[in-house]
Amino acid sequence: MQIARVIGTVVSTQKHRKFEGAKLMLVQPLNIDDTPRGTALLAVDGVGAGVDEKVLLVLEGRAAGEALGQKGAPVDAAIIGIIDTVTIDD
Amino acid sequence: MQLARVIGDVVMTRKDENLVGIKLLIVQPLTADRQAAGRPIVAVDSVGAGVGEEVFFVRGKEASFPFHPAEPPVDAGIVGIVDHWDLG
Numbered sequence: 657m658q659i660a661r662v663i664g665t666v667v668s669t670q671k672h673r674k675f676e677g678a679k680l681m682l683v684q685p686l687n688i689d690d691t692p693r694g695t696a697l698l699a700v701d702g703v704g705a706g707v708d709e710k711v712l713l714v715l716e717g718r719a720a721g722e723a724l725g726q727k728g729a730p731v732d733a734a735i736i737g738i739i740d741t742v743t744i745d746d
Numbered sequence: 747m748q749l750a751r752v753i754g755d756v757v758m759t760r761k762d763e764n765l766v767g768i769k770l771l772i773v774q775p776l777t778a779d780r781q782a783a784g785r786p787i788v789a790v791d792s793v794g795a796g797v798g799e800e801v802f803f804v805r806g807k808e809a810s811f812p813f814h815p816a817e818p819p820v821d822a823g824i825v826g827i828v829d830h831w832d833l834g
Contacts (some may be wrong), residue, residue, distance in 0.1 A: 663778060664833040670793055670801065671826030678751075680802075682778055682831055693777065695783040698747035698802050707834025717759075717808035719792055730792075730811040732804045733747055739784045 659739065660685045661706050662714045669706055674729035681705060681735060683713055688744060699733040700724045712737040747802045748783075749828065752795050756784040756788055764818040771795060771824060773803055778833060789822040800828040 664682035679701040685693045702723035705711050714720055714736050722729055723734035749760045750773035775783040788823040789803045792812035809823030
């Protein structure tokens with residue numbers, strides 16, 4: 657999984673039927689020091705996350721489909737939790 | 747999934763039999779501010795996307811799911827046409 661921040665929402669009318677009712681969020685993966693890492697991705701939201709929240713992202717199809725509650729959905733990323741705190745023991 | 751713009755298409759006559767009837771498009775992945783992000787790739791289309799449209803695509807085996815029960819040997823597929831996105 658990866659830590660990411662929700663940076664926006666995506667609206668799509670014409671999409672695969674397994675996305676019906678799903679919330680599509682733009683998420684920016686983060687480094688452990690909260691700096692952005694790579695390009696923003698789209699993820700389905702399984703937990704009711706909002707813009708600016710720090711979330712846990714799963715980047716694997718089967719897991720993302722389960723988070724969406726849709727077996728066989730053509731998804732590869734899902735938000736599976738809203739992060740309260742991250743502690744690095746150094 | 748990733749945002750992208752459709753910039754072209756690919757036509758093949760001789761191909762894997764599970765690709766027959768499937769449209770192949772070239773997509774340029776985009777950042778949230780519409781800059782090109784990396785190289786264009788070829789993706790199958792299951793939503794009727796066309797050149798110039800902004801779409802989102804899925805990577806991996808899941809790209810073949812819209813064609814179930816066929817299992818085309820693909821690793822990227824357009825699964826939605828984007829109306830718009832809003833940055834918080």
